Amino acid sequence: MRTVQTVKDGEVKSLEVVRDVASLRTKVWEWRRRDESVGLIPTMGALHEGHLALVEAALRTCDHAVTTIFVNPTQFAPNEDFEAYPRDEADDLAKLEALSADLAFVPPVEEMYADGFSTSVAVSGLTEGLCGASRPHFFGGVATVVSKLLLQALPDRAFFGEKDYQQLRVVTRMARDLDIPVEIVGVPTVRETDGLAMSSRNWYLSPEERAVAPTLHKVLCDIAGKLSNGDASAVAIGAGKSVLENAGFGPVDYIEVCGADTLEPLERADRPARVLAAAYLGRTRLIDNVPVG
Ligand code: AMP
Numbered sequence: 001m002r003t004v005q006t007v008k009d010g011e012v013k014s015l016e017v018v019r020d021v022a023s024l025r026t027k028v029w030e031w032r033r034r035d036e037s038v039g040l041i042p043t044m045g046a047l048h049e050g051h052l053a054l055v056e057a058a059l060r061t062c063d064h065a066v067t068t069i070f071v072n073p074t075q076f077a078p079n080e081d082f083e084a085y086p087r088d089e090a091d092d093l094a095k096l097e098a099l100s101a102d103l104a105f106v107p108p109v110e111e112m113y114a115d116g117f118s119t120s121v122a123v124s125g126l127t128e129g130l131c132g133a134s135r136p137h138f139f140g141g142v143a144t145v146v147s148k149l150l151l152q153a154l155p156d157r158a159f160f161g162e163k164d165y166q167q168l169r170v171v172t173r174m175a176r177d178l179d180i181p182v183e184i185v186g187v188p189t190v191r192e193t194d195g196l197a198m199s200s201r202n203w204y205l206s207p208e209e210r211a212v213a214p215t216l217h218k219v220l221c222d223i224a225g226k227l228s229n230g231d232a233s234a235v236a237i238g239a240g241k242s243v244l245e246n247a248g249f250g251p252v253d254y255i256e257v258c259g260a261d262t263l264e265p266l267e268r269a270d271r272p273a274r275v276l277a278a279a280y281l282g283r284t285r286l287i288d289n290v291p292v293g
Pocket of ligand 1: 042043044045049050051053054159160161162163164187188189190191197198199200
């Protein structure tokens with residue numbers, strides 16, 4: 001176990017780093033036995049301000065914040081960027097220390113997936129459209145690793161970003177369906193000043209692509225505005241897709257208007273709705289979403 005000490009408001013705080021489930025459990029149970037609440041923040045590392053907003057939300061509402069850093073192999077297809085995914089543990093831990101977060105759980109792959117691992121968690125329906133259509137392996141990997149993390153730590157709350165809106169809905173449904181006694185909390189998307197949603201994958205963008213990338217958010221906001229004015233989804237989406245393609249995006253994987261809770265496609269925003277999109281910019285696949293109204 002590694003402990004790092006920082007001083008904040010005159011008080012010495014320590015970030016502990018554990019790499020095995022038994023140490024994670026011991027620590028969390030110690031807190032919960034003392035009636036102190038615990039927030040869990042699952043991440044794949046390469047932490048940026050979007051991730052840190054989740055840690056801050058946990059620290060605001062819980063006595064302790066546990067951040068997990070694990071690049072989960074089962075949510076990447078063989079042709080995806082598992083090997084290339086950015087990793088910088090020292091930098092991640094420094095950022096958590098600076099926030100006075102309590103604990104980081106950084107397991108090696110063999111701690112999460114023992115030899116002969118053969119169980120997976122599948123959430124039907126919600127996972128079939130949007131990102132699930134082009135990344136059919138993805139939500140099975142996410143639901144499996146998140147259910148493991150929730151059961152390993154058994155926190156009071158777990159924090160997920162609206163940036164990955166479909167994932168937030170899937171995790172919420174999974175925890176409810178499996179009676180995992182953890183409250184799932186959604187946190188609004190943190191953006192760069194030009195509107196681009198912060199993402200570890202933004203590191204892949206060339207300077208030219210980075211300049212074009214905020215168009216995705218602008219297009220989603222335009223579509224949401226048109227829907228609020230009563231336009232049909234298909235018309236607003238068609239116009240938005242052209243703007244993206246003219247700006248240099250392509251292929252556009254999807255732009256859809258969906259019910260905010262169950263993600264069913266909507267012809268019009270006649271109930272709480274969300275506009276969601278995924279599009280390639282060069283070799284980088286960007287996703288984003290905004291509420292309607
Ligand atoms: P990741 O490391 O990409 O798996 O993300 C870990 C968590 O951080 C997920 O719940 C994401 O939705 C959340 N997250 C990532 N980017 C942002 C952002 N820009 N704003 C808010 N949450 C985010």
